[in-house]
Amino acid sequence: MYISLSDRGGKRAKPQGAETALPSGVPFRLSPVIVWLGIVSMVTDVSSESVTAILPLYVTGFLGLSTIAFGFIDGINQGASAIVRIAAGWAADRSGHPKRIALAGYGLSMVARIGFLLAGGFWAIAAIVTGDRIGKGIRTAPRDALISVSAQPEHLARSFGVHRMLDNIGAAAGPLIAFFVLLMIPNGFSTVFVVSLAFAVIGVAVLGLIVPDVRADGLPDAAEREGRRLFAFSWSHLKEPGLGKVLIAAGLLGLVTIGDGFIYLVLQARDSFAVQWFPLLFVGxxxxxxxxxxPMGRLADRVGKIPVFVGGHVALLATYLLAASPIGGLATTVGCLVLLGAFYAATDGVLAALASQLTPPGKLATGIASAQTVVALTRMIASAGFGVLWYAAGASSAMVIAGALLGCVVVAVIFILRGTSPANVVNADA
Structure with missing residues (x-):
């Protein structure tokens, strides 16, 4: 299996599944494409996370809806993007211009931000969140495909890590902005929505005007056009060696991964801190x-992506157990935030890098999208289910149950992924 890696200068091919250790002597060079995509993600995350940080309080406090209602909305927030992820990935692969598909997704999310200024009820909020998340579903796999073809194969997970680092500067800044807005303007939710829209516009402008339209294949024009005519999406395209096991494992883990908002609501309910401090949990x-x-990306390139991915879910398990403990206070809250941040660092970009290495050329965005779709759908189910569980059993008991289920799934996933690695898949194909 091979993937063309063209960085606007020279072209070189490398077995896509081969894991290359860092001591190979290849120096790390960061593509400008990845930097600009990171900047786009950074300002877009300021937009999205400023809203996400206030959404639990906005729904359950300002609008006075139940945790079941929030669980439904958070489920949409987690999983509505799954509706279009594979289709968007396929469109990016077929067109050979993933930037164009990504731009459509960023644009849709920008338009959805306008709706927050007008909505005030459950169904309106649910519809707007759905539109925003569909935009995310359209843009994510094409964007990650651009990262994958722009990165050095030897430093693939590290390149994704750099992008996620830039992305999360925005993800930290968004809730911080929301915090200061609520601190200065009590119940200033509409002001947060205006700020969110402004940053969304900036993100779309940077992507459309500055990010180059890197092609995702590197095929000669004639062969490229012929390949476009012959390639039609089929679910069999996802039955690549190793990818199926990863999809099963990611799906099982997603079923026991609840939304961050619920974890923060558990912490807030236990310690009863003032609501204006709530966005700082997202910041942390x-x-x-x-x-x-x-660092997690470098570790995944060195020791393997699967061990790091599974280890991230062990950190999530520790988060659940710590949040459910009767011991409150600042130290416990900070511990939860550190563990939760480590979970995302060890899983988000690492899963995309792993899926890209297990996917053949011509189907790169589709393969990445398939993994992201499985995660989004299962996390949507998890959030909706946890909302009902909280309502029936209470916050701490629901968290303990979620932790017990996650522990069982982690053990099962270790057995499912045993013997699976990109290098082994390539060797089997050779």
């Missing part, structure tokens, strides 16, 4: 994420 998690993103 994202600061840890951006601090760990590159």
């Amino acid at each position: 998690t994202n600061v840890v994420f951006l601090a760990f993103a590159v």
Whole structure:
């Protein structure tokens, strides 16, 4: 299996599944494409995370809706993007211009931001969140495909880590902005929505005007056009050696991964801190994420992506158990934020890098999108289910149950992924 890696200067091919250790002597060079995509993600995350940080309070406090209602909305927030992820990945592969597909997704999310200024009820909020998340579903796989073809194969996970680091600077800044807005303007949710829209516009402008339209294949024009005519999406395209096991594992883990908002609501309910401090919980998690993103990427390139991915879910398990403990206070809260940030650093970019290495050329965005779709769908189910579980059993008991289920799934995933690695897949194909 091969992937063309063209960085606007020379072309070189490398077995896509081969894991290359860092001591190979190849120096790390960061593509400008990845930097600009990181900047786009950074300002877009300021937009999205400023809203996400206030959404639990906005829904359950300002609008007075139940945790079941929030669980439904958070489920949409987690999983609505799955509706279009594979289709968007396929469109990016077929067109050979993933930037164009990504731009459409960023644009849709920008338009959805306008709706937050007008909505005030459950169904309106649900519809707007759906539109925003569909935009995310359209843009994510094409964007990650651009990262993959622009990165050095020897430093693939590290390149994703750099992007995620830039992304999470915005993810930390967004809730921080929301915090200051609510601190200065009590119930200033509409002001947060205006700020969110402004940053979304900036992100679309940077992507459209500055990010180059890197092609995702490197095929000669004639062969490229012929390949476009012959390639039609089929679910069999996802039955690549190793990729199926990764999809199963990611799906099982997603079923026991609840939304961050619920974890923060558990902490807030236990310690009863003032609501204006609530957005800082998102800030803390994202600061840890951006601090760990590159080191986790380097670790995944060195020791393997699967061990790091599974280890990230062990950190999530520790988060659940710590949040459910009767011991409150600042230390416990900070511990939860550190563990949760480490979980994201060890799983988000690492899963995309792993999927890209297990996917053949011509189907790169589709393969990445398939992994992201499985995660989004299962996390949507998890959030909706946890909302009902909280309502029935209470916050701490629901968290303990979620932790027990996650522990069982982690053990099962270790057995499922045993013997699976990109290098082994390539050797089997050779």
